[in-house]
Amino acid sequence: MADKLDEIMAWKRQEIAPLVREVSVDELSALHAELPPVPSFAQNLRRADGGLAVIAEIKRRSPSAGAIATGVDAPTQALRYQAAGADCLSVLTDHKYFGGTLDDLSSVTAGFALNPPAVPCLRKDFMVHPIQVRHAREAGASAILIIVRALSDADIALLYRSATAAGLDALFEVHTQPELDRAIAAEAKIIGVNNRDLAIFKTDLALSEQLIPGIPDGVIAVSESGIHTAADAARAKACGAHAVLVGESLMKAADPAALLQSFR
């Protein structure tokens, strides 16, 4: 079966080609110094009460689910998640496959500036070049995504250095033990186990149970994808997850606050 992630990564490199230019670590540090600070993504993933933190995702559609909530207004959904008690948000900014835009992220963070407290936002996109890190910081993100399987070790190191210079955290996403080993070697501080196999679109929480116990102490562990019920979240917590990343079930929930609280 064709691998969707390979297709998306090839498209992403094509999509950003016209925007690509050299972006140095110094440029990103200077940008960070001149822009208003952003709230810490990592800090919000460690709840003082020991409960499971929830990263609530804004996602209109996806390759696996098709249409989820195509007409949703991102800043309105962000304020619903804020009121529901989300610890962090994940905002899809890829348009072709997920129906999101970078403007969604900018309008979400601008909305929080008018309606504090700001909830830290992950720019959920397929990162391949530091220019995307710059755009994420300008749009008010607190973190970027690094999909280990899709990148060389050199690309991972460059993106991580760039994110750190720009004052952003990085969520390293893994799906296998060798990918987890690479994330650990890169000194990731936040590692997410994606329960969804992006080749066949099957989600299996057993993957979190298999990999999360191998995430070192001191590193934040996130279980991603396929969390629909309190029982799913409890499985993630039982194997050591500090947080869950939840898209489809929260996007479709009539009462996101009740569902989110049940996860905790």
Ligand SMILES: O=C(O)c1ccccc1NCC(=O)[C@H](O)[C@H](O)COP(=O)(O)O
């Ligand atoms: O969700 C997909 O179909 C998908 C396909 C290809 C690459 C990435 C994909 N999803 C990204 C995600 O990681 C999920 O949006 C996220 O973990 C939330 O998952 P869910 O709660 O199952 O919506």
